Amino acid sequence: MANMTSAVSFQKVSRHFGSVRAVDGVDLDIRSGEFFAMLGPSGSGKTTCLRLIAGFEQPTAGHIAIFGESADGVPPYRRNVNTVFQDYALFPHLNVLDNVAYGLMVKGVAKAERMSKAEEALKLVQLPGYGGRRPGQLSGGQRQRVALARALVNEPKVLLLDEPLGALDLKLRENMQEELKLLQKALGITFVFVTHDQGEALSMADRVAVFNNGRVAQIGTPEEIYQKPQTRFVADFVGSSNVLPPDFVKRYSGQNRWGSLRPEAIRITRATSGDGVPARVLSLHYMGAATRLALDAQGLRLNATLPAGAALPEQGESVVLTFNRESLHVMEDGA
Amino acid sequence: MRSDPNGRAPLPLKLAAAAGLLFLHLPILLIFVYAFTTEEKSYQWPPPGLTLQWFAVTWNRPDVWQALQLSVQVASIATAIALVLGTLCAAAISSSKFFGREAISLLVILPIALPGIITGISLRSAFSLMEIPFSTWTIMLGHATFCVVVVYNNAVARFRRTSGSMIEASMDLGAKGLQTFRHVVLPNIGTALVAGGMLAFALSFDEVIVTTFTAGQQQTLPIWMLEELIRPRQRPVTNVVAMVVVLVTLLPILAAYYLTRDGDQIAGSGK
Structure with missing residues (x-):
């Protein structure tokens, strides 16, 4: 049975696409309230793991529990988990405020309440007063913040971030790293962050899981991963040891x-x-x-x-x- | 080779372009003129006199109304069938990868590439083989074969421009399938569907060949016009109807053009 204090737990989880073993027998325990990074090269299975938590994929074998509850067969819309997508996936036909309020709207929250909550969420990501604009009128960094607000307004127990900083330029990326870290500390929500950038993973995360070929090569604090790599792959991938x-x-x-x-x-x-x-x-x-x-x-x-x-x-x-x-x-x- | 930076074409080219356009559109004007002629047995140039009486005559002919009603009915139902099937097919083709996807895409488009007469003959023999009596429904099914293509082509182009993660984002935010369709999919493909539907309607409305093969005793408007041309009485009635048909088919096509043009802007602004 899953540990009650763990936000997300994987038990021998596999996800195979035909003969491709995207995720192969992964055991994970993501603790409640931690900033957890899944680090690995492309094709290592980290994004598939994120999609398994979100519910876009179902495991071929094994079990996933979210806060102790089995997620087997639970569709994405019934999971208390929200995602910030790599391409942000904002709705182009809605303005920023309606984008942020979307999750509350489909849950039937009254208009006045959802609008004030959406406005609050925009303040949280430092975009107050941007509600009337269209996503197309925003810069990449601003769209990223809207995507963040749109996820956070639902008060998820786990926030999933799929390479959210990948499309931003270096300066903006460093600012956002700082801000995400502060936001996570302030909200106390479990963040699960997928990245192929080892510097990003080491500087932001409380713990890091290094993925290779659909398996977890090592899980540990950034210091452990950096100072004491357990395999040649980890040593080589994390900081070119x-x-x-x-x-x-x-x-x-x-x-x-x-x-x-x-x-x-x-x-x-x-x-x-x-x-x-x-x-x-x-x-x-x-x-x-x-x-x-x-x-x-x-x-x-x-x-x-x-x-x-x-x-x-x-x-x-x-x-x-x-x-x-x-x-x-x-x-x-x-x- | 680059075109002239001033955008000025040489005179002969301009004349050739004008001649081409005149050749395309003068005959249509001729049809409009004959709707007002006083001569009812033959198309005589110049018209011996002008009159508005044929509009009244046409208005009072029940066969015109029957044919028009049937055509509108057929076009509406065929378009409705095409909207449902074309959209579903486009969604499947554009959102997932599966074995035989390209083949299915080709098979869906094929009816519009095939000569209408082939579609007509094959449908006729298929209906006979299955002992389905020719009726309004067989006409509708016949028309639906090429209407689906138009809707499919419009929808698939829009689906390709719509980010696939948008649907996942909607589900992630708590929307069930129907909510996602209503709040995310439909607003993004709506104009493409209206445009495709209008084109499909216009195609069906003036279709002759497939209709000839799949109709029983029913006369759609174009079929009625063909029959009418052979008869030497009240000829300008056909021209009045032709004018109406031109307007009825032209307006939706124009609207479809403007709708998809706007759609491009909407899709582009999301980038």
Whole structure:
């Protein structure tokens, strides 16, 4: 039986389309009131999971419960869950206020009440007084806020967001990340957020589920996902960590497993020999706050980042790499 | 090759265009003129005199009224059938992917590409084979075959421009199927349906070939006009009716044109 404190729980949920296993035996427990991110490359099953929660898809196998109630066979219109769509899906024939009031209208809420609630919701997303406009007259960022207001006005128990920031430019995206986070804290609603942008997932979410090939590769806090990736895929996908082969890891930890080493954990000494891993600098990429180095450690390609102001080696120079034993993270992937 | 930036066409081209338009539309004017002629046995040019008497004569001929009534009836029912079937078909084709989708799309459009005479012959033999007596209903079914195409084409174009997630958004916000249809689908495809319906009505209203093959003793207006042309009495009555038919079919087509044009703007503004 599902845990009563969990907002959404997946038990061995699969969704197959013909021979394609879009979602394959996923177990999830999304806690009430948390900001939960589903992160993964396209085709990894994260969006299908979101659609399973919304009710647009039904699982091929397994069970989904929303706040302890089984969602088996429950259509989208009877779930206390609302979605912010990737393309916003605003109704072009209705003005902004009627768009926001739509959910209340179909539920039979009296006109005066639904209009005042819709106006309130527009204030919440900082678009007061925009009610009379058509969606076509709004900018991308404004449409996104309307879509948010249209979902929130129904007071859902879970708000689903399908790559809601994907269509916005960088500056706007950063503002919206901040705002979504504050909104979620203020409302206390469970947010489930789908994204392929690891930076977005790490900065916004309380917990992150990393998806790969229809399965959950790892669930954890952003710190756990970033510092202690359990598989090569997670290490590589989240923040381009250095993935180290078992024979390398064995020398330092004694375990015959794959390991990961964050680029910023590598220290570089300008020397031709010494205590550490000899390497050659292949290239340097200036990135503002840091400089990224591509290194060749006896055939092993490594990335390192040096903070601004650090002494930089030159391209082609021989260096010696050192790192703390603790920063070498041994993963679950065996040899 | 780019056209002249001033938008000025050479004189011969202008003359050719004018001649083409005259060739298309002068004969129609001729029909209008003959509705007012005093000569009733043959079409004589120039008309020996002008009169309005044929309007009164036409008004008092019961066979005209019967034919007109039948045509309106057939066109209305055929359009109604087409609206239901065409919309459903367009919705299915545009919103889901399934095996044989393109084939079905082609099969739906085929009746309008086929010569009417083929549709007519095949329907006639099919009705005979099934021992369905020829009646007003067989005419309506015959007309519905090509009316569906017009509605389908209009609806499918609009469905393709309508975001599929809009229907999901409606359901997500708590709307059941019928509510979604009424509040989201219909407002978005409504003008396309009106336009398609009007075109379908106009097509059915002046259809001759399929009607000839699927009718029993019934005479729709175009059939009545064909019969009337052979008879040497009260000829201008046919012309009066022709004028009315031109107006009745032209107005809906014009309206359909303006409706779909507006529809483009509505759909575009949602982007």
